[in-house]
Ligand code: SF4
Ligand code: SF4
Ligand code: FES
């Protein structure tokens with residue numbers, strides 16, 4: 001049976017933690033999460049890993065495999081040549097708890113600050129597929145936070161103080177484009193959400209396991225809505241003259 | 248649990264655990280743009296071999312002749328397509344990665360946008376100078392006008408001595424305009440303006456029409472990167488072809504109509 005070599009990060013902080021090498025037998029259809037489970041069962045029972053569904057739907061098993069943010073349960077072992085090491089490490093952008101587990105609580109704090117869905121009191125709840133299709137794409141999000149992890153604004157520049165990150169731009173887009181929503185989040189998107197920090201370099205889109213076109217369908221359309229309200233003098237003037245369009 | 252103790256220090260520029268050839272894409276982009284910029288600059292300043300028979304090079308169109316302007320007429324117009332592409336959402340991605348290493352590739356340590364403010368806090372496109380990228384819609388309006396002139400040139404490229412004439416050049420001119428249109432009308436701003444800004448696509452007859460437009464633009468927008476490159480090459484090839492004929496290096500093959 002083929003054997004794979006895994007280098008897994010072990011430790012409770014990056015300074016003292018280190019990579020430990022394991023040999024794992026590879027079976028057909030095996031994914032990286034299976035290999036970690038093998039290590040837990042047969043070699044080191046105290047390897048910490050967070051997971052739930054093993055079906056790429058709960059968003060728990062996010063990690064970095066050979067330097068790329070990925071779901072461990074969606075990364076197949078046969079994707080790697082048999083003579084190479086597979087390096088598995090925790091998400092870099094969030095504080096480490098232990099081994100492969102990070103603390104992603106910051107994301108939930110950010111989420112709370114977004115104005116929730118706000119329909120009119122007397123809303124007519126009939127709407128058509130074409131009105132909701134854009135929003136449905138965003139609703140596929142499984143909150144794996146891989147996009148948050150890879151985004152250089154958070155990862156390299158650590159601007160968690162000023163930028164909500166792609167996941168929450170996706171959520172905001174889903175609310176802003178909803179045909180029944182009446183709230184306006186554009187100003188807060190510019191000032192507190194920090195949408196201008198995103199330089200549309202698309203790494204979030206590259207890693208999203210749900211194939212959400214984060215940059216093209218959520219962020220850029222939102223950036224254009226911000227331009228309408230804050231950077232386009234003609235549009236701003238028209239709005240002044242004719243009044244804000246009812247949402 | 249101590250939440251802050253192990254937050255990782257920002258990734259160092261160009262450091263990564265990736266093992267694939269992540270640098271290949273930014274390197275190709277840097278070379279591709281570099282070659283185009285060098286060629287276009289040379290041609291814009293050359294101020295020669297841009298017009299022959301029914302053909303006018305796209306670098307010099309529309310041709311603006313002013314008595315007091317002593318330099319190449321290309322300089323009066325090239326800032327429009329240059330500004331349009333420089334503020335395009337796709338090109339921004341490409342050059343932020345390839346030239347400003349912000350970031351060079353995903354999961355590879357980057358430097359601050361523009362590389363000017365390293366050490367200071369990163370602000371991306373939220374502050375000067377990059378906040379200027381928001382003028383892209385105005386560049387789009389101008390670019391559509393220029394595209395109109397290029398289509399006019401493409402029609403003129405099919406007429407010679409008041410007769411229909413199709414040469415290899417005419418085909419190149421028309422193909423170039425088709426590629427430029429696919430690029431221009433797949434613009435993210437265009438997609439927003441024609442319908443993307445609406446929240447409800449079925450709420451009125453106008454909204455329904457806008458929805459159809461938005462769907463059509465989306466088809467081109469999905470391949471915006473592809474059209475950005477194809478049209479970049481096609482403009483350069485069209486200009487180069489005109490230069491070859493105007494400098495009498497080759498002659499234009501006539502397919503239909505009177506010879507040149
Ligand atoms: S496109 Fe924007 S949000 Fe997405 S990873 Fe890049 S900078 Fe971050
Ligand atoms: S948008 Fe995609 S990458 Fe980001 S949290 Fe949702 S599913 Fe994960
Ligand atoms: S375990 Fe649920 S997404 Fe991987």
Ligand code: FES
Nearest residue numbers: 335336337434435
């Ligand atoms: S976004 Fe590329 S041309 Fe407008």
